[in-house]
Amino acid sequence: MAGEKTQLRVDARQNRDRIVASARETFAADGLDVSMTEIARRAGVGVATLYRRFPTKDALVREVFAEQLEACTGEVRGAAEDPDPWRGFCRAVEKLCEMQARDRGFSAAFLTAFPEAVPVDGMRAMAEEAFAGVVTRAKATGRLRPDFTTDDLTLVLMANNGLVTDSVEAAVAASRRLVAYFLQAFQARDPLPPPVSLGLRDALG
Amino acid sequence: MAGEKTQLRVDARQNRDRIVASARETFAADGLDVSMTEIARRAGVGVATLYRRFPTKDALVREVFAEQLEACTGEVRGAAEDPDPWRGFCRAVEKLCEMQARDRGFSAAFLTAFPEAVPVDGMRAMAEEAFAGVVTRAKATGRLRPDFTTDDLTLVLMANNGLVTDSVEAAVAASRRLVAYFLQAFQARDPLPPPVSLGLRDALG
DNA sequence: CGGAAAACGGAAGGAGCCTTCCACTTGGGC
DNA sequence: GCCCAAGTGGAAGGCTCCTTCCGTTTTCCG
Incomplete structure (x- = not known):
């Protein structure tokens, strides 16, 4: 490249x-x-x-966020090597969310906006793959609830993306609290109400 | 009006x-x-x-969402009257999030965009007040974690607002799962000491 | 039924944005 | 030091959007 x-x-x-x-x-x-x-x-x-x-503006955006995405992937890989899989999982989620909270443009570029962002998608796929490994190992320890799916990471990131505030610091603080809640919910417990995701409907009667 | x-x-x-x-x-x-x-x-x-x-366009937006906001307030008030405060709390959060998920413009109007939306703010304040009552009662039963704040509702709504998808149904499904996670996180982790049943008078102010 | 006031539609004004064009400047091999 | 291609800045094209203007149509009161 x-x-x-x-x-x-x-x-x-x-x-x-x-x-x-x-x-x-x-x-x-x-x-x-x-x-x-x-x-x-x-x-x-x-x-x-x-x-x-x-x-074009797209090209500039891609260039700017290419290395950000690489940093993302790096974080996930680092988390994947944590000897404690659950801690690695937490770290990955925390890091990704903080990066997102610190950079509004990155969130937008990462999650929505640019369908032309081919390298972005490629990089994203790599990060997702690495994350999938973390998830598998964290589940194996029994700390991560078994019905957690990698789609839930997207859910978290989209949710985190919604935290728009005046200052970066406020965004990071809000993100921290959000992530803390999420991580508590992700810990193994009683079964989940709704099953998987996307394309499904009809849950609570 | x-x-x-x-x-x-x-x-x-x-x-x-x-x-x-x-x-x-x-x-x-x-x-x-x-x-x-x-x-x-x-x-x-x-x-x-x-x-x-x-x-102006603002005026149109306000008019359009004024009644949506009223519906919001209504939902919260309804939830406030649930005999089981925790269930009422859950209902309020679920309802608000679903309404938000079903209407992209409403989310935007409610949370961000229009600082001029005075009637919106007024209505919002009313909904928040009603919600505060629900929170207080739910905490009193010991089901809702004591460190939950009404700001956390904003956190939830902002997070929920981030769930942008292709179809409304997909958004609602994602929102349901998100809310399910949140509600698990909001539950008091260890059962608190027996719910002290004094009158609610002081708490409600 | 008749006319004035209200309401209407579409064109046009003004602003902002992405992108292109072109005359001018600058770097660096010879 | 020369010279040309690469590089540059700012103006302008083309587009969309919010908003205003004005000649025409419609309602409804007396």
């Missing part, structure tokens, strides 16, 4: 880096609904420069 | 009703990001007619 245009002119390279940095900050703070003009302004370049590097 | 302009011409009255109905359906299905032109088209009127009744 690298090494395509390494022969960028040095000034162009610097500008490109500034653009990505600027876009990352701005997306994190205000979400994806920021104009390209604004991003260019904050990067100290003209809008044409931005478009020379990223032919 | 009625009786301001009862002397609307009959055709105007009909058009107004069609506008509100059309707006409600459209907001519910697609959220608040629908153009006024589209709403007018679906109502079978010109855009000017729409603006004659509702000077």
Whole structure:
């Protein structure tokens, strides 16, 4: 995924880096609904420069969040190696949610918005695979309820994504409390009311 | 909240009703990001007619969701009268979340978007007050964990709001599962000392 | 039934956004 | 130091959206 245009002119390279940095900050703070003009302004370049590097806004978004996604996958993998599977599970959920809470744009890019985000989907699939391992092992210890599914992670992330607040700190605090509740609910207990997910209906009579 | 302009011409009255109905359906299905032109088209009127009744899009949104909010308050009050406070608590949370899941625009209007929504806030405050009573009683029985706060309801609703799916049914199904998890987490973990049955007078204030 | 006021529809104003175009500048191999 | 291609900035095209304006149609009171 690298090494395509390494022969960028040095000034162009610097500008490109500034653009990505600027876009990352701005997306994190205000979400994806920021104009390209604004991003260019904050990067100290003209809008044409931005478009020379990223032919479309989607492309910029993908570039910006590609490494964020990689960090995600890394966290999950790290959690997967925790000697205590349940603790690893908790760590994975906590980390993912905190990352999400700290970056509004990332949430949006990760969960909704961009159907064109092919590399995003690929990366996401890898993270999900790693997470599936954590789940299996955590269930084996008996700490994680057996009817937990990997779809429930999506549920958690979507729920966590809903926590929109004024400040990042408030979002993180809210996210922490949310996750704490979730983790208590995920601990093995009595059977669940509704079965799996997606496509099903009719639960409580 | 009625009786301001009862002397609307009959055709105007009909058009107004069609506008509100059309707006409600459209907001519910697609959220608040629908153009006024589209709403007018679906109502079978010109855009000017729409603006004659509702000077701004905000005004239309408020009108549309005012009665939704009233329904909300009604649900909470109904739950408040349940002889079993814990069951009432569960019912309130379940009902609110389901209503939210069924109506994307309502979620958005209720939780975010419109700071100008004064009547919304007023109505919301009433619902919150009713809910506070439910919480107090549910805690008194020992079923609801004592560290639950009414802010946690906001947490739940925001989380529930994050459940964006393709179809309404999928959203409702996801919401059900989410709520089931929450309710398990909200249950007092270890049975508290016997429910002290003093009068409720002090608590309700 | 007749006319004034209310209501109407569609076009047009004004703003914002993504994207493209083009004349000008700058880097770096020769 | 020269020169051309790569790079650049800002203006402008095209689109959508919210809102306003105005000539025409409809209601309803006397």
